Amino acid sequence: LSIQLSPRPSPRASPPVVPSLARDRAEDLQAESRAMTRAAAATVYTPELLASRYGSQPFQVAMRAAEVLSKLGAFGLKLLLDQQRGESSSSAKRRARAVELRTVLTRLGPTFVKIGQGLSTRPDLCPTEYLEELSELQDSLPTFPDEEAFACVERELGFPLDSMYSAMSPSPIAAASLGQVYKARLKYSEQLVAVKVQRPGIEDAIGRDFYLLRGLGFLINKYVDIITTDAVALIDEFARRVFQELNYVQEGQNARRFKKLYADKQDILVPDIFWDYTSAKVLTMEWIEGVKLNQQAAIEGQGLKVLDLVNIGIQCSLRQLLEYGYFHADPHPGNILATPEGKLAFLDFGMMSETPEDARVAIIGHVVHMVNRDYEAMARDYYALDFLKPEVDVSPIVPALKNFFDDALDSTVSELNFKTIVDGLGAVLYQYPFNGKSYFVLGIMRLHLNFAETVI
Numbered sequence: 001l002s003i004q005l006s007p008r009p010s011p012r013a014s015p016p017v018v019p020s021l022a023r024d025r026a027e028d029l030q031a032e033s034r035a036m037t038r039a040a041a042a043t044v045y046t047p048e049l050l051a052s053r054y055g056s057q058p059f060q061v062a063m064r065a066a067e068v069l070s071k072l073g074a075f076g077l078k079l080l081l082d083q084q085r086g087e088s089s090s091s092a093k094r095r096a097r098a099v100e101l102r103t104v105l106t107r108l109g110p111t112f113v114k115i116g117q118g119l120s121t122r123p124d125l126c127p128t129e130y131l132e133e134l135s136e137l138q139d140s141l142p143t144f145p146d147e148e149a150f151a152c153v154e155r156e157l158g159f160p161l162d163s164m165y166s167a168m169s170p171s172p173i174a175a176a177s178l179g180q181v182y183k184a185r186l187k188y189s190e191q192l193v194a195v196k197v198q199r200p201g202i203e204d205a206i207g208r209d210f211y212l213l214r215g216l217g218f219l220i221n222k223y224v225d226i227i228t229t230d231a232v233a234l235i236d237e238f239a240r241r242v243f244q245e246l247n248y249v250q251e252g253q254n255a256r257r258f259k260k261l262y263a264d265k266q267d268i269l270v271p272d273i274f275w276d277y278t279s280a281k282v283l284t285m286e287w288i289e290g291v292k293l294n295q296q297a298a299i300e301g302q303g304l305k306v307l308d309l310v311n312i313g314i315q316c317s318l319r320q321l322l323e324y325g326y327f328h329a330d331p332h333p334g335n336i337l338a339t340p341e342g343k344l345a346f347l348d349f350g351m352m353s354e355t356p357e358d359a360r361v362a363i364i365g366h367v368v369h370m371v372n373r374d375y376e377a378m379a380r381d382y383y384a385l386d387f388l389k390p391e392v393d394v395s396p397i398v399p400a401l402k403n404f405f406d407d408a409l410d411s412t413v414s415e416l417n418f419k420t421i422v423d424g425l426g427a428v429l430y431q432y433p434f435n436g437k438s439y440f441v442l443g444i445m446r447l448h449l450n451f452a453e454t455v456i
Contacts, residue, residue, distance in 0.1 A: 002020070031275035035249050038156065039280035042250075043203060045243035047236060054211040063282070065212050068112075071104050091129060096134035106137065110177030110202065111209035111242070113137055117330065118238050145176045149182070149197040156279040164277060165191065174412065178202055178245060178350070181289060186274070190288035193274060203246055210239040241329075243331035245350035254349035259325050261266060261348075268310045269345040288345045290337025299338050312344050322363065325355040359385050375401040 043049070051307055054061055078375035079097060082088040102274035105116040149172070150161050157164065166187040172180035179198040183350050188217035217231035224231075233373075244250055252273040269288065291298040301305055313336065320327035328335070329351040337345040355363075363385035367375040378401055379394035388394065 010154070017029075017447040028275065029366040031385055032246040032253075035252070035275040035278045038278075039247055039249035042247040043207075043243055045210075045236075045240045050207055050211040050214065050239075054208050056162065057208075063202060064208055068108060068209070068212060070179075073110060077103050094127060094309055095291065098130040101130065102133050102137055105134075108139050109197070109205065109209075111206045111213075113177045113236065114242055115213075124201060142171050143180050143367070146171060148200055149180065152197050152200065153195065153282050153299075156282045157277060165193075165195070167194070168437055179281075184284075186277070194271070194287050195277075196283040196285075198246065198248065198281035203243075206242060206246075210242075212236065236269050241351060241353075244433065247280050249278060251283060251350045252278050252285070254352045257326065258328065258346065258352070261326060262316055262319060267343050269339060271345070271347070287348050288337060288347065289340065290345050292334055293338060294442075297334040302338070302340050304338055304342050308342065309344060321355060322360050323358065325360050327353060327355065329353045370405060373402075373405065375405065413437055 062267075075097075078100070079088070082093055082097065082264070087093045102116060105112040106201065116134045116137045120131055126368045150168075154161055161168070161269040164187060165184040169182050169183040173183050176183040177199075179196050179202070182195045182197065184193050184195045185191065188357065214232060214236050217235045220227055220231040224226040252275065254269055254379045255273055262268050271286035271288050272287075280362060291302065293299070293309065295307060301311070306431075317327075317331070328346060328349070330348065335346065337347065339345050362381050366378060366381040368384070369375075369381060375398045379397045382397075
């Protein structure tokens with residue numbers, strides 16, 4: 001936090017002044033209601049919305065289609081050649097192609113970075129090499145001009161910047177695919193906050209891309225037999241989530257719910273939301289000091305034990321997946337900080353999801369069946385989890401489960417870990433026609449285990 005804001009025109013009005021940081025619940029609800037009013041016009045995704053917006057823009061759509069198809073088409077051609085040469089089964093070749101795909105998606109921009117991150121949780125769609133490479137995608141992009149960001153804050157909140165914040169960093173301290181973050185100080189309280197500002201034009205860019213992808217999804221459903229998941233349904237589900245992520249008021253509500261469920265433990269920290277300084281495109285939350293979980297030397301430099309943090313994280317992940325079913329859907333190391341006090345601070349609540357109660361019960365039963373090596377019951381669990389349609393015969397899956405888990409469960413403790421089991425199960429499931437349900441828990445469990453692997 002390095003500079004004072006430049007003088008600006010006289011305030012049109014004063015922003016809400018809160019007399020105490022410890023506002024009571026009624027005041028907080030009123031502030032949240034005002035934020036919801038500011039976000040009332042936020043776009044809600046529907047396929048019909050995309051058709052109405054971009055169906056009448058043939059030239060712009062065609063130009064973007066040419067760019068996307070040229071890059072993805074070149075990559076697809078390489079995959080075809082690998083298959084013809086008999087190299088597609090080579091793990092080294094798949095690894096090299098996975099690296100290429102990660103590069104292509106990054107260059108295509110925020111929509112495709114998000115898709116790459118989504119694919120990294122989908123063992124029903126991608127082999128292990130792709131899952132591991134795509135999980136390294138960081139939605140980091142060049143920043144947009146600060147003046148555009150500051151103008152967006154004033155436009156969204158309705159007040160001059162210097163009437164709301166007494167100071168703000170001259171440039172963003174972080175940039176992502178959907179927006180960038182500034183460190184600031186609230187004028188009324190002098191409290192440090194993080195101000196996230198949405199990238200200009202991002203909704204239009206993402207909408208156009210999803211319009212194209214839906215068209216591609218229809219072609220995949222019709223002509224690509226190797227992909228058994230309904231591509232259009234998968235694209236629609238993912239688009240809904242990305243459009244929800246564009247509504248920062250929704251993200252604030254996600255953070256509030258997550259805090260209520262999981263920050264009851266003293267070692268979990270979730271930042272407070274300042275609703276009077278939040279809208280659909282601007283999010284102001286409590287500033288959290290901490291170190292990213294993949295910076296092991298810095299963590300140990302604070303006198304913290306890495307394994308203690310891993311234990312805290314795994315317990316919180318299990319509570320998310322099995323106790324309440326409401327979970328952080330993007331828990332990479334950049335979204336979880338280790339604070340100087342030894343707490344885990346969760347950030348970025350744009351992508352959240354839920355596991356229904358019956359699915360949580362089925363997961364627990366699945367683990368019991370795995371320990372008992374009852375592979376027929378394990379296969380039947382996929383009906384309860386809604387991973388398979390009732391008409392799908394599970395009998396061919398049983399030998400595959402047996403072959404993998406007999407070896408895995410016979411391993412020594414040093415050779416076996418939970419992530420190995422999850423990855424191996426994903427490799428088995430990849431071979432069969434599993435559904436693309438939004439609560440595909442196996443992929444999310446893999447994500448939640450990822451940060452522990454990164455730290456260790």
